[in-house]
Every structure is written in structure tokens, then in C-alpha cells.
Amino acid sequence: MKTNKHYIAAGLVLAAMCCIITTATTSCKRANATSSEEVTIADTTSTQGEEVTQTPLAGDNSIPQGARILMSVYPDFVKDYKNGKLIMSDGSTITYDDGRKKSFVELLDDADPEDMFAFNYDLNSWIPGKMQDAGRSRCEELFKKMYGNSDAAVRRNLVSVRWPFGQATNGGGVNKNIKTVKFTKINGANKQLEKVVAELEKHPELHKYLAQSGAFYWRPVRGAKRLSAHSYGMTIDIGVKFSDYWRTQARDENATVAYRNKYPHEIVEIFEKYGFIWGGRWYHYDTMHFEYRPEILLHARNK
Numbered sequence: 640m641k642t643n644k645h646y647i648a649a650g651l652v653l654a655a656m657c658c659i660i661t662t663a664t665t666s667c668k669r670a671n672a673t674s675s676e677e678v679t680i681a682d683t684t685s686t687q688g689e690e691v692t693q694t695p696l697a698g699d700n701s702i703p704q705g706a707r708i709l710m711s712v713y714p715d716f717v718k719d720y721k722n723g724k725l726i727m728s729d730g731s732t733i734t735y736d737d738g739r740k741k742s743f744v745e746l747l748d749d750a751d752p753e754d755m756f757a758f759n760y761d762l763n764s765w766i767p768g769k770m771q772d773a774g775r776s777r778c779e780e781l782f783k784k785m786y787g788n789s790d791a792a793v794r795r796n797l798v799s800v801r802w803p804f805g806q807a808t809n810g811g812g813v814n815k816n817i818k819t820v821k822f823t824k825i826n827g828a829n830k831q832l833e834k835v836v837a838e839l840e841k842h843p844e845l846h847k848y849l850a851q852s853g854a855f856y857w858r859p860v861r862g863a864k865r866l867s868a869h870s871y872g873m874t875i876d877i878g879v880k881f882s883d884y885w886r887t888q889a890r891d892e893n894a895t896v897a898y899r900n901k902y903p904h905e906i907v908e909i910f911e912k913y914g915f916i917w918g919g920r921w922y923h924y925d926t927m928h929f930e931y932r933p934e935i936l937l938h939a940r941n942k
């Protein structure tokens with residue numbers, strides 16, 4: 640895949656240290672271990688600029704790789720793993736793996752933390768694999784505990800992030816007077832978005848794709864009872880007039896979907912560098928959608 644040097648460098652460091660590192664419709668606005676003894680996981684939430692900080696963890700291989708990844712990237716919330724449960728900072732627990740065999744839609748509708756790693760986020764191909772929707776599976780219990788369990792609770796954590804590229808208007812234009820977007824400060828997501836902005840500013844040739852069309856909306860996914868990623872305040876839609884969406888090609892999630900994309904991959908690589916996954920890497924694609932999911936990227940880099 641086309642990838643930038645930093646990305647490769649970060650990947651090599653991670654690999655060298657033997658790291659370990661789902662929506663039916665995320666429905667966007669339109670209308671979505673390693674076996675080594677020593678395990679090191681990159682803590683992307685403490686990434687400063689382009690540096691990837693290494694956070695050594697106790698080499699406890701009895702802890703599932705996905706749980707270790709969650710402890711690494713969400714250190715303010717996921718503190719430990721014991722007896723099959725994630726131990727949260729408030730003392731509550733979340734069952735890591737409910738042991739149920741799930742259909743594709745159930746993996747999206749009723750995900751436990753383990754299910755979030757069931758799909759392949761393939762960094763080596765720009766065409767998503769069949770029914771591979773890594774990131775569309777979200778454990779709601781976990782995300783509500785982190786970002787807030789209601790519209791009001793999530794709102795309390797939103798801060799303004801400078802977004803100098805304007806906001807899409809209903810008429811298909813861009814309102815350049817709007818230069819900020821509300822984003823959550825939880826897990827340092829706002830800081831990571833600031834780094835994305837700083838890098839995008841260096842690429843004027845990409846700016847026409849960057850008008851944002853919103854970030855936070857507390858709402859269920861269209862046609863489903865699960866919450867959209869936009870409910871948590873760590874997701875942004877950009878460049879709506881260039882976007883493609885799987886629902887225009889297929890009537891339901893089990894149908895075959897023809898892939899479409901009009902976004903430059905350079906934009907994607909910048910977002911991914913700072914922990915954001917892209918909806919264009921989903922079989923059920925949503926190409927204007929970027930979501931802060933460092934666990935998915937850490938997992939992908941350490942396949």
C-alpha cells in the first residue's frame with residue numbers, strides 16, 4: 640500500500656519490539672500477542688506529534704491481545720483484565736467475550752469488546768475484503784462508559800477543535816466562516832484531531848475534500864437500534880460532495896456491494912497516522928467518515 644514514512648517507521652518500531660498491538664450503518668449525516676514474553680504496545684493516545692510512544696505492559700500472555708490493546712490505547716478507562724472481564728477505572732467490569740457465536744449483523748448490533756477485533760482492517764489493500772467492516776463493531780457498554788451514556792453526558796466532554804477548511808452547506812457549497820468543529824476531549828481524541836488538522840494544512844491540494852459536515856450527533860444508526868459512532872463525539876464526516884455510501888449500491892447488509900471511492904488516499908493516511916479509521920476501508924463503505932479508533936489500527940499493524 641501507499642504509505643508514508645512515518646507510518647512505516649512507526650510500524651517497524653512496533654514490529655521490532657514484538658508488539659501486539661463494527662454499524663451496519665454508521666450512517667453518516669446524509670441521510671456512518673503475541674507470543675513473546677515481553678509485550679509492548681504503542682500508546683497512541685500519548686503520541687506527541689509524529690512520535691509513537693511505547694508503553695511497556697507486563698508480559699502477561701494470559702490476557703487476550705485485544706484486551707491488552709484496549710488497556711494500551713484507553714489507559715484512562717481500561718485498567719486491567721481479570722477473570723474474563725475488563726476492569727474499568729470506576730471499578731465496574733465489562734465481560735470481554737460473551738462466548739456467543741454471532742452473525743455478521745449481530746457482530747454489529749451486539750458486540751462485546753472481543754468482537755471489535757473480529758474483522759480485518761486491511762492496511763495493505765485499498766479495496767475492503769468481503770464483509771470486512773473493522774470498526775463498525777463497537778461495544779456500546781465500553782463506548783458509553785468512556786464517552787458518555789447520553790446526549791447530555793457526551794456533550795459535556797465536547798470541545799472546539801480548529802477546522803480551518805469550512806463546513807459543507809446544503810446547497811453543495813462550503814461555508815468558510817465556520818472554522819471549528821465540536822469533538823470529544825475523552826481519550827485525547829481532540830488532540831489527535833488537532834494533529835490531523837496541522838498536517839492537512841500542509842497539503843492545499845487536498846483542501847477541497849475537507850469541508851466538514853458534522854461530528855457529534857446522538858442518534859441510532861438508521862434502520863438499527865445501535866448507536867452511530869457520531870453519538871460519541873469522536874467521529875467526523877468530511878467532503879460530503881465527494882462521498883460514496885454502500886447503501887446506494889445495496890438494499891441490505893447481506894447483499895454484494897460494489898466498491899466506490901473518490902477520496903485521495905493521502906487524506907486517509909494522515910488520519911490513520913493519528914488513530915482514526917476510515918469508513919472507506921469497510922466493505923459497507925462510508926467514505927466521508929473518520930472515527931477515532933486507535934485499537935483497530937493497533938490491531939491491524941500487529942497482525
Ligand SMILES: [Zn+2]
Pocket residue numbers: 665666667668671869874875876925927928929
Ligand atoms: Zn460518519
